[in-house]
Amino acid sequence: MTRPKVYLSTLLSVVSLCASGCGTPPPSIPTATEWSLSEELSIGSLHGENGQPVFGWVTSVVGTPDGGVVVKDAQGPRLLHFSSTGDFLHEIGGEGEGPGEFRAISGLAVLPNGDFLVGEPRKGLLFFGPDGTPVSERRLPGDYVGDDPVAVSDGTVLIRTIGHRGPIDERWDALHYVFVRFHLETGAIDTLAPLEPYPQTGLYRAPFHPQYHIAWRSDGSFVHGAGSEDSLFLVESNDTTILHLGHPPQRLPVPTWAIQEIEEHRDWLERRGNRSAPYYPEPPTELPSFERVLISSWDEVWVQRAIAADGGRVTYRMDVFDRRGTPVGHLPIPGGLVVHSVVGDDLWGVREGEFDEQYVIRAKVLRSFAGSSSS
Numbered sequence: 001m002t003r004p005k006v007y008l009s010t011l012l013s014v015v016s017l018c019a020s021g022c023g024t025p026p027p028s029i030p031t032a033t034e035w036s037l038s039e040e041l042s043i044g045s046l047h048g049e050n051g052q053p054v055f056g057w058v059t060s061v062v063g064t065p066d067g068g069v070v071v072k073d074a075q076g077p078r079l080l081h082f083s084s085t086g087d088f089l090h091e092i093g094g095e096g097e098g099p100g101e102f103r104a105i106s107g108l109a110v111l112p113n114g115d116f117l118v119g120e121p122r123k124g125l126l127f128f129g130p131d132g133t134p135v136s137e138r139r140l141p142g143d144y145v146g147d148d149p150v151a152v153s154d155g156t157v158l159i160r161t162i163g164h165r166g167p168i169d170e171r172w173d174a175l176h177y178v179f180v181r182f183h184l185e186t187g188a189i190d191t192l193a194p195l196e197p198y199p200q201t202g203l204y205r206a207p208f209h210p211q212y213h214i215a216w217r218s219d220g221s222f223v224h225g226a227g228s229e230d231s232l233f234l235v236e237s238n239d240t241t242i243l244h245l246g247h248p249p250q251r252l253p254v255p256t257w258a259i260q261e262i263e264e265h266r267d268w269l270e271r272r273g274n275r276s277a278p279y280y281p282e283p284p285t286e287l288p289s290f291e292r293v294l295i296s297s298w299d300e301v302w303v304q305r306a307i308a309a310d311g312g313r314v315t316y317r318m319d320v321f322d323r324r325g326t327p328v329g330h331l332p333i334p335g336g337l338v339v340h341s342v343v344g345d346d347l348w349g350v351r352e353g354e355f356d357e358q359y360v361i362r363a364k365v366l367r368s369f370a371g372s373s374s375s
Contacts, residue, residue: 032327033368035320037334037347043069043086044359053080053088055358058350063343063362064110065297071360077105079118081132082360092116092132100126100134107159111151125157125182140182150216150295157182158216181220213293215301217323223293223301232293232303234325252287252309287314296342299323304339329367337361 045052056075063069067084070092079092093100107119114130124140140159150158158181181190213232215223225232292304301321308315318331318339333339339349345365350358 032320032329035329035331035368036366037331037363038366039361039363041084041086041362042359043071043082043361044357046353046355046357051088055360058358058360060105060108061340061348061350061360062108062110063297063341063346063348065343067346067362069348069360069362070108070110070116072105072108074105077102079105079108079116079132081116090132092128093118093126093134099137100128102126109151109157117151117157119159138182138184138187150218151184152216152218152220155184156220157184158220158222160214179214179222213290215293215295217295217299219299223295225290225293232290232301234301252306252314254285254287255309255314258314292339294339294342297344300328300342301325302339302342304333331365 043052044055046054048054055071056073058071059074060072061069062072068089069082071080071082072078073080076095078095081089081092083089093102095101095103097103102118102120102123104121105118106121107117109117111117111127115135116128116130116132118126118128120126123137125138127135127137129135140161152158158179160179179191183189213223213225217223221235223232223234287306287309290303290305294302294304296302300323303319303321304316305319306314307317313335315335316333318333319327320329320331322328334351337349337351339347341348342365345367347363347365349361349363351361352358
């Protein structure tokens, strides 16, 4: 099986989040400062050297409160649990149709009690114990789309689902999403804020033009926005927009290598006879203001954006906002590192090696405070 390049898989992957309770909040930072990273751990290998795993196609990496990590390898699909020292602990569930088994994984989260929550598009929500054994399954009514579920402190799971679908020939114009809160104990469902239909330019998944970004916070609020637009919105669980995070509309030219890759992707779809709107993009002419949104275990908003582009590669950085939307830090992202989750000061991501092998990386975020060089 051929694995897509990293920048394509970044946009196809779901946003992985840890539940609330992953440590104490960070100290207040009055002004945004430049931060840095210190790599601490690397998991993976090219040929299984020293007992290290060989990853096929990593699409989700979720850090756990104890410093460990759960890795979704989409070539299985399989879920692998590693300790804080990088030792393999166990596999969570497995591929199949039986109890605790899945054919696809649409979401992944860590519950406050240490259990694992897995979204399965056909089954709903699958629960596993800390040792990876099946605990229970919860069916979900309606058309479950499956953005990453996030367990919150009051025992609920937040998901996205389709609220309205128009005639099949107009489905990309009429698609309408709502957010629902599923109560684990009672099974009750609350409907939260609706999301307007996707703008036509945001329908397809292609480099630098992702669909709407949805990121849940532990208090039930969420951040949403479109990569083709210039703003993010922070919305409370009662459907009230409480904060508008204006994002610098810095537009950059798309490097030639990316345009070439998109054209090759179009040619591949042409040969398969697939010309549907979401997967048959026209090459963009510029980079959007942001292309990735994460929520840390401290409910900080991490926004990835491109800050430079040339004929070779694109340079990225993370802009970090606190719970109130105040800018607190900027973090340059090393070339080739795709960030997946942030738990406390532990940043988890994926990096490719010389022969396209993948490594799961944990790096320590070194926070600089106003008036000092580091935290």
